[in-house]
Amino acid sequence: MSSESAEGAREPQDAVQGSAGRDAEAVSRFVERFASEMTEAGMQRMASRVFAALLADDDASMTSAELALALQISPAAVSGAINYLTQVSMVGRERDPGSRRDRYRLHNEIWYTTFASRDQVLTRWERTLKEGARTLGEHTPAGARLAETAAFFEFLQSELGALMGRWEEHRKTLDLPVAEESRGV
Numbered sequence: 001m002s003s004e005s006a007e008g009a010r011e012p013q014d015a016v017q018g019s020a021g022r023d024a025e026a027v028s029r030f031v032e033r034f035a036s037e038m039t040e041a042g043m044q045r046m047a048s049r050v051f052a053a054l055l056a057d058d059d060a061s062m063t064s065a066e067l068a069l070a071l072q073i074s075p076a077a078v079s080g081a082i083n084y085l086t087q088v089s090m091v092g093r094e095r096d097p098g099s100r101r102d103r104y105r106l107h108n109e110i111w112y113t114t115f116a117s118r119d120q121v122l123t124r125w126e127r128t129l130k131e132g133a134r135t136l137g138e139h140t141p142a143g144a145r146l147a148e149t150a151a152f153f154e155f156l157q158s159e160l161g162a163l164m165g166r167w168e169e170h171r172k173t174l175d176l177p178v179a180e181e182s183r184g185v
Contacts, residue, residue, distance in 0.1 A: 031056050031071070046073065050081040050104075051090060060106040061094075067104070089117050116164055119157060126153040 031052040038048035053070050054060055062070070064078045071078075082104055085091035092105050107113045129150035136143035 027056055028070075044081070044084055046077050046081040047084040049073070050078060051085055051106075054091065054104065054106045055110075061103050063101050063103055065101075088114075090114055112164065112167065115160065119160060122153045122157045122160070126150050126157065129153065 031049065034055070035045070035048035035052040038051065039045045043051075049071050050067055053067055054062060064075055064082070067073075067078045068075050082091060082093070085104075086093060090107070090110065092107055094103050094105055095101070096103060129146045133143045133146035133150060136146060138144060138147050
């Protein structure tokens with residue numbers, strides 16, 4: 001667990017290093033590298049950086065001030081990134097007891113949760129695309145394109161459910177490292 005001051009904020013070095021005394025520069029390089037990969041894949045740049053910082057934090061939880069310090073960005077940039085990340089259900093907002101300060105936390109099993117929540121999005125897109133294909137005429141070039149896209153999303157959705165089930169079974173067979181805090185150390 002990170003050391004905290006009387007106000008509940010972590011010490012500046014902990015916002016970057018975490019409690020394990022890691023090399024702050026190496027952590028920063030990882031955060032920027034992973035954020036760059038996510039940006040290349042289409043995510044907003046600041047949202048990628050904030051997400052990567054939370055991912056690299058032992059608690060997977062930071063305040064706006066901690067994120068601004070760790071990433072050397074403005075509070076406004078943090079706010080915009082957090083708004084995006086909460087909108088796409090990648091980050092949750094919570095409040096420390098007795099504090100007015102929000103903490104931003106990655107959801108447990110973030111990748112599983114993120115992909116599983118896409119099921120609802122795919123359903124809405126599929127329904128809208130099918131309606132669009134009927135509206136445009138399924139035998140017109142645009143209507144045929146929408147119908148094929150809807151069929152792709154329908155297929156993807158059916159495969160995603162099966163894939164998530166296989167992941168759960170596979171995960172049980174993995175010898176994943178357990179965090180020291182989880183072992184009671």
